Amino acid sequence: MHNYFSSAFKLGILGGGQLGKMMLYDTRKYDIQTYVVDPNPEAPCKIACNHFEKGDLMDFDTVVNFGRKVDLLTFEIETVNVEALEQLEKEGKKVFPSAETLRKIQDKGVQKEFYKANDIPTAQFVKYETKAELTEAIIRKERQFPFVWKSTTGGYDGKGVRVIKEQEDLIPVEEVPCIVEEMIRFKNELAVIVARSVSGEVKTYPVVEMEFHPEANQVEYVICPARIEAKVAQKAREVATKVSRTFEHVGLLAVELFQTQDDEILVNEVAPRPHNSGHYSIEASFTNQFEQHLRAILDLPLGNTDSKVGGVMVNLVGDENHEGNVYYQNIEKIMQMDGVTPHIYGKKQTRPFRKMGHVTIVNKDLSEARKIAEKVKNEIKVISRD
Amino acid sequence: MHNYFSSAFKLGILGGGQLGKMMLYDTRKYDIQTYVVDPNPEAPCKIACNHFEKGDLMDFDTVVNFGRKVDLLTFEIETVNVEALEQLEKEGKKVFPSAETLRKIQDKGVQKEFYKANDIPTAQFVKYETKAELTEAIIRKERQFPFVWKSTTGGYDGKGVRVIKEQEDLIPVEEVPCIVEEMIRFKNELAVIVARSVSGEVKTYPVVEMEFHPEANQVEYVICPARIEAKVAQKAREVATKVSRTFEHVGLLAVELFQTQDDEILVNEVAPRPHNSGHYSIEASFTNQFEQHLRAILDLPLGNTDSKVGGVMVNLVGDENHEGNVYYQNIEKIMQMDGVTPHIYGKKQTRPFRKMGHVTIVNKDLSEARKIAEKVKNEIKVISRD
Structure with a gap:
C-alpha cells in the first residue's frame, strides 16, 4: 500500500477550477504532491498545487503526458479526453473515476440510455442527432411543448440546458446532438x-x-x-x-x-x-x-x-x-x-x-x-x- | 477600505511552519496574495503560498525587505526581529500583532513583569540574568526545589521549559537568562x-x-x-x-x-x-x-x-x-x-x-x-x- 502521508505520492488533477482548488486544501492534510493541468494559465488551482501546467484537457497527448507524471489521476471536470484515460489505464495507471465510468456519463444521451438499460428511474427522453431532426419532430407533432432540451456534451452550470416552451425558444439553441426530456412537474x-x-x-x-x-x-x-x-x-x-x-x-x-x-x-x-x-x-x-x-x-x-x-x-x-x-x-x-x-x-x-x-x-x-x-x-x- | 476579496491585497507571514500552512488554507477562501519567509527552504508553507522566500527571521534587513513587499505583515512564530517590525511600522506598514505588543511577550521575563504591573494573576517568579545567579540563589537557600525553569527567550514546544526537582536537574540547563517560577499544584x-x-x-x-x-x-x-x-x-x-x-x-x-x-x-x-x-x-x-x-x-x-x-x-x-x-x-x-x-x-x-x-x-x-x-x-x- 502506498504511503500517502509522507510526501512521495503524486496525485494528478485534470482541471484547475474551484472544485480542484477546494480539493487541494484537503490534500494538504495528507501531504500528497499535487499536479494540475488546465487551459487557463491563471486557473484557481494554480496557487494551491505543487506543479501547475497549462494544457488542453481534450487533447490526447496533453492528458497522456500529464498522467504519466503522476501515480493516480482524477478530474474535477468531466470534459476531458477519455481515450487518453483509456491509454493511461492500459499502461497500468490508476484513474479514478475510471475511463469506462466517465464514458457512460460524459455524453448525456449515453447516460440516459444507461439508466433505461439498468432500470434506474429517470424522465422520458428522446435523442436527436441534429437540431433539424428535433425541428422535424416538432413539425410532425411527435414532440409537444414544453420540454427540456439538453446538449449531449459540454453542459455545465446551466449552459447546454434549456426549457423550451414554444417554437421561438429554439432559435438560440445550438446545432449539436441533444436529448429532449419531458418536463417533470x-x-x-x-x-x-x-x-x-x-x-x-x-x-x-x-x-x-x-x-x-x-x-x-x-x-x-x-x-x-x-x-x-x-x-x-x-x-x-x-x-x-x-x-x-x-x-x-x-x-x-x-x-x-x-x-x-x-x-x-x-x-x-x-x-x-x-x-x-x-x-x-x-x-x-x-x-x-x-x-x-x-x-x-x-x-x-x-x-x-x-x-x-x-x-x-x-x-x-x-x-x-x-x-x-x-x-x-x-x-x-x-x-x-x-x-x-x-x-x-x-x-x-x-x-x-x-x-x-x-x-x-x-x-x-x-x-x-x-x-x-x-x-x-x-x-x-x-x-x-x- | 481594502478589498481583500479581489486578489490585489498582499499578506506577508513571518515563519513558514504548520501554523502558517493552516492559516494559508483560509487565505484561499478570501483570495489574498500571500508571501512567506522562513529559514527552511522546505518549510511546510512553501507549497501553500504564492511567494516563498528563504530568510532568517531574526535578521533585521531580511524582515524589513520582506515587509516592504506586502500590505500587511503578521507572524506565525514570535522569534522574529522586533526592531525590523518597528522600522516597518515607522514606514507606515501595518503589522499585527504590533511590534510593541510582541516586545511585551517575546521575552518571558518582560511578559511576567507586565502581568505583575497590570494586576493579572500569575505564578510568583524571579528573574535571573545568568545560570550562575540562579545557582547562587540555590546555594543561599533563597530558592527551594521543586521549581519551574524557563528560558526568557526562544522557548517553543516544551523546549526552554524544565521542571527542576533537585540540583542535578540543573546540569543540562542552558547558560541563558531565565525566570524561575513556583510550581503550581x-x-x-x-x-x-x-x-x-x-x-x-x-x-x-x-x-x-x-x-x-x-x-x-x-x-x-x-x-x-x-x-x-x-x-x-x-x-x-x-x-x-x-x-x-x-x-x-x-x-x-x-x-x-x-x-x-x-x-x-x-x-x-x-x-x-x-x-x-x-x-x-x-x-x-x-x-x-x-x-x-x-x-x-x-x-x-x-x-x-x-x-x-x-x-x-x-x-x-x-x-x-x-x-x-x-x-x-x-x-x-x-x-x-x-x-x-x-x-x-x-x-x-x-x-x-x-x-x-x-x-x-x-x-x-x-x-x-x-x-x-x-x-x-x-x-x-x-x-x-x-
Whole structure:
C-alpha cells in the first residue's frame, strides 16, 4: 500500500477550477504532491498545487503526458479526453473515476440510455442527432411543448440546458446532438452525493434540496438536510446508491434527482466529482466532500457523512448588469452574520451569472440558517468596479 | 477600505511552519496574495503560498525587505526581529500583532513583569540574568526545589521549559537568562484563545483543557470544551480577555492558564498567534482559529467562536525511539474511526517528540470523542521506515 502521508505520492488533477482548488486544501492534510493541468494559465488551482501546467484537457497527448507524471489521476471536470484515460489505464495507471465510468456519463444521451438499460428511474427522453431532426419532430407533432432540451456534451452550470416552451425558444439553441426530456412537474429538486471507494465501500451524504435561480438556471440555495419526509429521503439515498454501484463509480458521484408530485424519485443527471451541491459540507459535515473524494480514490476508509449542523449554501454569481474587475459589495456585512463563511474562487473578472464563489451558512437550527441565507443573498452583490 | 476579496491585497507571514500552512488554507477562501519567509527552504508553507522566500527571521534587513513587499505583515512564530517590525511600522506598514505588543511577550521575563504591573494573576517568579545567579540563589537557600525553569527567550514546544526537582536537574540547563517560577499544584491546565480585531472587537473561544505528555512536556490531548464548572470557565474567559485588552493585542492570543486547587485562575504564558490548543477549531468550531486570526488582522467582523460539536485534539509527535524518514503507522486504522481527521504537516524527517501533525476527533458527545481519541493515541505511531 502506498504511503500517502509522507510526501512521495503524486496525485494528478485534470482541471484547475474551484472544485480542484477546494480539493487541494484537503490534500494538504495528507501531504500528497499535487499536479494540475488546465487551459487557463491563471486557473484557481494554480496557487494551491505543487506543479501547475497549462494544457488542453481534450487533447490526447496533453492528458497522456500529464498522467504519466503522476501515480493516480482524477478530474474535477468531466470534459476531458477519455481515450487518453483509456491509454493511461492500459499502461497500468490508476484513474479514478475510471475511463469506462466517465464514458457512460460524459455524453448525456449515453447516460440516459444507461439508466433505461439498468432500470434506474429517470424522465422520458428522446435523442436527436441534429437540431433539424428535433425541428422535424416538432413539425410532425411527435414532440409537444414544453420540454427540456439538453446538449449531449459540454453542459455545465446551466449552459447546454434549456426549457423550451414554444417554437421561438429554439432559435438560440445550438446545432449539436441533444436529448429532449419531458418536463417533470417536480415537488423538489434534490441531490445526493455518493462516495464509493476503490474497494467498494459506499456511503451517501444526507439528501440536499436545491432551489434554482429562475432566470440563470443555476442553483441559488442548497439546503442540507432537505426538508422532506424521511421515507422520501431514504428512497433518494437508495436510488443514488444504486446509480453509483451500477456505474461502478469510484470517487464522489453527485446524483441530481427530482421528487415528483407523487413522491417518486427520478434521476435527473449525475456529475462524477465533487459538486456544487456538496459545498455546504466544508462547514456542516463531519467529512467534507473533498476529503471524502480523496479517501475514496486513495482507497482509504470513508469518513462519517453526517452533518454536525444544518447548512445552507448560496452561490455567488456575477450580477447580470456587471462585467469587468470583480468587487464583492457588502461582503463585510454578511461576515457579521452568525455562522457565515464566504468562499471566493479567485476569478478576477465577473460576468453575468458567472460562478465567482459561494457562501455557507451553518446553524444548529436549519430554519435559522435559511433565514440568514436570505439576508446574505439580499445583501451581497458581485459587481464590477474599476 | 481594502478589498481583500479581489486578489490585489498582499499578506506577508513571518515563519513558514504548520501554523502558517493552516492559516494559508483560509487565505484561499478570501483570495489574498500571500508571501512567506522562513529559514527552511522546505518549510511546510512553501507549497501553500504564492511567494516563498528563504530568510532568517531574526535578521533585521531580511524582515524589513520582506515587509516592504506586502500590505500587511503578521507572524506565525514570535522569534522574529522586533526592531525590523518597528522600522516597518515607522514606514507606515501595518503589522499585527504590533511590534510593541510582541516586545511585551517575546521575552518571558518582560511578559511576567507586565502581568505583575497590570494586576493579572500569575505564578510568583524571579528573574535571573545568568545560570550562575540562579545557582547562587540555590546555594543561599533563597530558592527551594521543586521549581519551574524557563528560558526568557526562544522557548517553543516544551523546549526552554524544565521542571527542576533537585540540583542535578540543573546540569543540562542552558547558560541563558531565565525566570524561575513556583510550581503550581494545579487542578487543570487550561487555555483560552482570544481574538481581538484592529477596531477592538473581542471574542473568546470556549475554554479548552490540556493534558500534557509526562516526559516530553508537550500537549497530548486538547479537549474542548474543558470539563470544568461553568463559573471557572467564565473566570478563565474573563482573565484571558483582560490579558488581550491589556496587551492591546490584535489578532489571536492564546492564553495558557492554570486552574489552582482553590479554583483561582493564573496566567501561565501567552502566544500571540494561532496555537496548538486551537487546532480542534478546524473541525469543531463555527469559525476556525486561522480564519479568525485573518478576520482580526484584516479588521473584518469576528466570527462565531462557539463549537458545533465536541472536539479532542491529539498531537502526532515522533516516537521517542525513531529518527529518520517518517512513516505514519496505522493511519488507515484511525481513519476508520468515527469523526477522525488527521492533519499531516509535511515534515519528511521524524525525531523523538517532534511535532509531525495532529488528529482531531469530533463528536456530538464529548466523552465519546475522548474515548475515540484514546484509541487513536494507542493505534497510531510516528516512526521511521526506510
